[in-house]
Amino acid sequence: MKIRTRLTLLFTLITALLLGIYSISIYYSSKEAREKSFYSELQNEAIAKADLFFQSSLPEQEMHQLYKNNNRTLNEVQVAIYSINKELIYHDDAKVDYVKETPEMLSEIFSQKKINFFLDNLQVIGMVYHYNGKSYAVTAAAYDKYGYDFLTHLLTISIIAFISILILIYLAGIFLSKKALYPLSEMVSQIKTITAGKLQLRLKTTGEKKDELNELAQNFNGMLERLENSFDAQKYFVSNISHELRTPLSAIITELELASEKKQTREEYQQTIRYALDDARNMAKLSNSLMDLAKASYDPNEISFSEVRLDEILLESYSKTIRENQEYKVTLNIEDTVEEHQLVIQGNEYLLQVAFNNLIDNACKYSPEHLCSINVKVKTETLHISFINTGIIISQEDLEHIFEPFYRSENSKKEKGYGIGLFLTEKIIHLHNAIIKVTSDDKATVFTVKFTL
Template sequence: MKITLKLTILFTIITAGILFLFAFIIYGYAKNDREEEFYDRIKIKAFVKGELFFDAKAPAETLQDIHMNNLKVMNEAEIAIYDENFNLLFHDNQKNDMVKETPEMFRKILKNGELRAFIGEWQMVGERYNFDGRTYFITAIAYDHYGYNKIDDMYKHMVYAYIFSIVVICLSGLFFAKKAFEPVKEMTRKVNKITASKFDLRLNVNGNKDELSALANTFNEMLDRLENSFETQKSFVSNISHELRTPLAAIIAELEISLSKNRGEEAYREAIQNTLLDAQRLVRLSSSLLDLAKASYDPSEISFKEIRIDEILLDARQMEQTANPSHKIDIHFDGDFENDQEMSVSGNEYLLKVAFANLFNNGCKYSFDKKCTVNVSFQDSKIILAFTNKGVGINPTEIDSIFKPFFRGENQQVAHGNGIGLSLTQKIISLHHGIISVKSEVNQETTFKIILTSSIF
């Protein structure tokens, strides 16, 4: 069932319930008003008949004739008068006595001063009447033809109006539900047009601050992220293909040259050495790509625990110097730390080790003396690490691009790189809610600054 139909049915049921309750209350008030009004009319007629009988001394025959004549043209009340001993003094139509008074009825009238009751659909009133110091009882009964007809007509009209209102409400609800969901249908049509080749399409935003505009903005933002990811993936695949093709082409070329004709031992040794270097480049590239993939995981899927930064730095230094024995790395701590927690952070040991090793490798590789120094300090619950080297530096125009995957600047002529290390390092630091920045002067000094939050807070 479509949402428009569900909303229409729900809206109709709720509105129908409200209308029914409203009509029920109005009908109840109207019915009660008719009863009270007719009781008052009967009571007035009873007192008028009592005044005619007692004050005007009108003969009983005359009053009975008036009653019989009035029955032909109006709803005339049948009235009876009794004395204090419950003896009948007057009756409009004793042969057709509707009330059939009993001593119990007179006692109730005497106690309460009045009695009101239904006899079938006829309404009866019993009143206490005082005259010349004596107490009398007057009973009157009548049938409200006009009132009942009026209530019946009102009931029929309310039923017809209720049915008509439900139909109108149902059709109106269906119309407005479709009207309200028209933007959603338009969104659906627009989304169905979005494909891998048409990722630039976006949903129209009307500028209002309603829920549909918020949905369209959220969807457009999601499409922006998807488009960026899609473009990054295409660029990533393209760069990977290029990076893999270069060493593979070099390996194939070396092997083809070696096989083209017989050569001396030295020539074969040189070919094997070059092939080995290219193979090592492939291994480093694949390792970097694997680490980049790990750093791109959902943070909720990466295990974090409390680790010491000094231990991670020492392990990263050992890992880098094992791979490159010529690289020199110094670690300095500025000041004394009051407790171990000041040197601890919540993080992933493997990823932080990779990030620091990348900075060590980058610093040594592009320095004049193959040396990198890291200064560790603690300030305002933050652990600050400054990786410094004296070397070729970074061109100021390239500062904003060095953290992009596969970006290589002018200094690639000094040392070979695949453009993944700094991008990987930035991802790892971001996963740990840290900040990484760089400050460099060409041919002088370059410093990468990392700020992490200590576990002490």
């Protein structure tokens, strides 16, 4: 069922419920008011007949005739008067006695002074009437034809109005829901035109409107923009990876083809094997970098974080770097003002070690002395970890692109690399809610990682 139909039916159902409660309450209020009003009329008629009987000189037979004449055109009230001894004194029509008063009923009237009840469709009232110091029991009974006709008419009108209003409400609901959801239908039509090859398309938004649908369109456009950037980055990534993998693979194939096509000396075969091994190691290093990049690209919610000590990770990183590169030199200086608890953060040890390894390797690689100095200090509630090397000066233009994937400056192309390390490092640092900055001048190149305490 479509949302439009569901909203229309729900709106109609709620309206029907409220309208039904209102109509029922009006009907029963009118019914109760009619009942009370007619009892009051019966009481007035009983008093009037009793006054007429006791206080006027009108003969009883003429009163009977008056009752019969009125009864032809009106629902005349039938009145009966009984003495304290329960003897009948007067009755409008004893032959057609509606109430058929019993001694028990008369006793109840004298004891309670006033009673009222229903007798089939008739309403009956019994009351005590006083005249010349004596008490009499007066009963009055009649059928409220006009009252019941009014209730029947009210019920008929209510049912017709209820059905008519529901039909109008349903039609109005269809119109209003269609009008309200028209922008959503337009969005669906626009979304159907967006494919993997048309991610540049966007949903139409109105800057003036601040409703939920406009907000949905803006957020959807934001998602499309992120997807487009992701697709473009993926294409760029695959293109560069293909290029980086093609170079060592081509070298290995060429070397092995040459070795297989002509006879070579033992030394030449060994040299060919060494070249192939170097290219294979480069491919393995590139593969490891790509795996680390994939891990750093996970959803932060999927990466396990725990309490880690940054000084221990730094020690492990520079020990690993020196162990793999004998010519590299690394120094670690942690200022005395840095307290132990300031070195503890919530992080992923493996990813942080990858980031620090890249920064140390990068600093040693481009330093003439292959030296990286690591300084740790606290400044304005922020832990600063600086990786310093004196070597090639990085131009301002290169500094603006240094964290882009596969970007390599002209100065760095003399050394082996793939342009992944710094891009990967920045992603890892950002995953840990930290920032990384780089400065380069004629004195030194400094990469600074800042963790908020």
